[in-house]
Each structure stands twice: as structure tokens, then as C-alpha cells.
Amino acid sequence: MSKRLIQFDILRVMAMIFVIAIHVSVRPFVTNPYMKNMWYVLLLVCNGLFYMLSGKFNLRKKFDSNKSILEFYWKNFKKIVIPFFFATMIIAFRYYLSSNFGLSLMGYFRFYRDYITNTAPNSDLWFMYPFFGLLLSTPFLSLMLNNMSEKQIKFILVLSFIYCFYSVNSKFFGFTPHISQWIISEWMLYYILGYCLDRVNIQCEGIIYVLGVVGFILSIILKTKFENSYNNSTDLSLIYVIFVFSIYIFFAKRIHTKNKALIGIIEILTKYSFYVYLFHEIVLREVEKYLGVLNPIISFPVNILVTLLLTLMIAVIFDSFMQILNKFFNTLFIFLKNILFNE
DSSP states (O other), rough: OOOOOOHHHHHHHHHHHHHHHHOHHHHOSSSSSHHHHHHHHHHHHHHHHHHHHHHHHHTTOOOOOOHHHHHHHHHIIIIIIIIHHHHHHHHHHHHHHTTTSSSSSSHHHHHOOOOOOOOIISSSSHHHHHHHHHHHHHHHOOOOOOOOHHHHHHHHHHHHHHHHHHHHEEEEETTOOOOOOSSTTTTTHHHHHHHTTSSSSOHHHHHHHHHHHHHHHHHHHHHHHHTTTSTTTTTTSSHHHHHHHHHHHHHHHHOOOOHHHHHHHHHHHHHHHHHHHHHHHHHHHHHHHHTTSHHHHHHHHHHHHHHHHHHHHHHHHHHHHEEEEEEEEHHHHHHHHHHHHTO
16 A cells, blocks of 8 residues: 555645646636636645645755755756756757747757746746745755744744735735845745644644635635736735645645545656646647637636646656666766765
8 A cells, every 4th residue: 555645646636737727728707707817716726735745745854964965956856857957948849840940959059048048937837946946945944944843833934924914915005015035935935834734733724724715715806806906816925825725734634535546546647747747838739729619618628638648648758768867867976976975
């Protein structure tokens, strides 16, 4: 029987499906502005959940030596950074072929340089760039958090919530926030919240769910009525953070299954979820060329399902390639580790 925490795998798969869904061009019932924004508020939880899940499993690691920090960086360099760069090279090449720059090796490299530095950070791959910063910070955040008491963690979370409300909502109330540089802000708040569930005893679970529902409703209303003045309504605002956190708590504490077939499917989807994140957009754009003309009630779920299946096929092939490549990098790492630590 698998020792994985299946509830977090289910949450990861849900976030993966929501990532595809939020990029589907046509959704049903969007003529009503509240329904239109309901989709945004609901589906964009995928961003916060992605960071929370990453924080849960990264920040609980123990870093008791320089060697352990180096090993963490190397593991994630192989697991995250290298696949990201190879995937973006493939994605950029796909766009390069449809551009008017002509075919040349140097032309492609210039196109890729622009893609990785300008286009990707402002596309559906934007989430990777804050994630790289969080990974670099992880060993030092872990050392700080793992040496804090539960009361200290609660205290720093309260301060972070206050700062979140102040920094995001100040302009909505008519003034500019000048206080800055608080250590836990923006996506790092989600990252640390994922970890804190293991350290903080949640005694008011029901209240969190109520606040989550209130946050969901208020986020829809604020995004509909004050979209131009209420910034970050579906990512960094405090009420949205609470909504996402309530979903995270619910799955962590209430969602379980012992169905072996379901667990097997969930674990397969989880294994390839990162590669689905990377490749889904170019697959979805091609799928929508053929299925986007259907009635939105039909095309919305069909586009999601077909994109997921096709992207999974690509992910399996890409994973096989990365496994071969990692053998080379493993040999390189052992060589460098022997030099650095005289092993």
C-alpha cells in the first residue's frame, strides 16, 4: 500500500485540472458578470494551492549542514529547473516555427532568450519564476521555521495576515502603502501556510470553512463591482488567501480514500502533474482549434479532458527523456560532491 498522503495528491490533481480549466478560452454561463467572475475566483485557487503544497513538503525538510542544503538545491535543479528549461525550449521552438523570423539556429536562440526572459514570465508559466525564488529561500526559511515554537509561528502568521491586508488593500481604501520589506508576503505567504498546518493545532476548523465561504462570495462581489480598484482579488488579497487556505484545510483533514484503483489513478496523475503544468497551454490552443466551436457547456469539459489526456501523453515521453538525462547529471553531481566535500 502506498505511504503517500493521498489527500494532498488529490488536491494536486484538482489544482492541475483547474490550471487547464482557467486557460480554456470559452466557459459556460459567462453572460452574467457574477458567474463569469465566479469561474475566475474558483479556478484560480490552483495558484495558491500549488505554492502551499510545495511549501508543505519542502519546508519540513531538515537542513543541518551545508551538504544538506547543496543536496536540496541539486535535487530541485534536476527535478524542476532542468525540465523547465528543456520544456520551454520545446515550447519556444513551437512558437518560433509559427513566427516570421525565418529558420536559423541563432535566430532560434535569440527567440528563446526573449521567450524565457520576457514572454514566459508574463504567460501561463509565470508561476515558475516566484517558485524559483521560493526554492532558493527554502533551506533558510526551514531553519527559521523549524526552530520556532507554535506560538511564534502563530504570531508571525498574524503579522503576515495584517501586512497582506495592508499592502494589497491600501489603494482600495484610497492611500498608498509605503511600508514594505516584510519577510512573508505575496506568494511566500501561501508557501509558508502550507507548512504551518503541520505545526499549528487547528482548533477552529469550522470557523475557517465559514470564513472560506465568505471569502469566496466577497471575492466574486469585489471582482465584479470593483475590478479596476480592487487589486489582486484572485491571488494575494487576504480574503482570497483565507478562501484558498480553507480548501487546503478541508482536503487535508476531510478528504480520504482507500479505493486502490482511484489511488492508482491519482498517483499517476500526480507523478506527471508538473509536466502537465508546463505543456498544457500549447496543447490546449491546438485542441481549441477543433473543439472550441462546440457549445460552451460541452466544449468546456471536453477541452479540459482532451487537453489533459494529450498532455499526459507528452508528459510520459518527456519524463522518459528526463530520466535518461538525469543519469548524466547524477554522475556529474557525484563528481562535484566528491571534490567539494573530499569524499
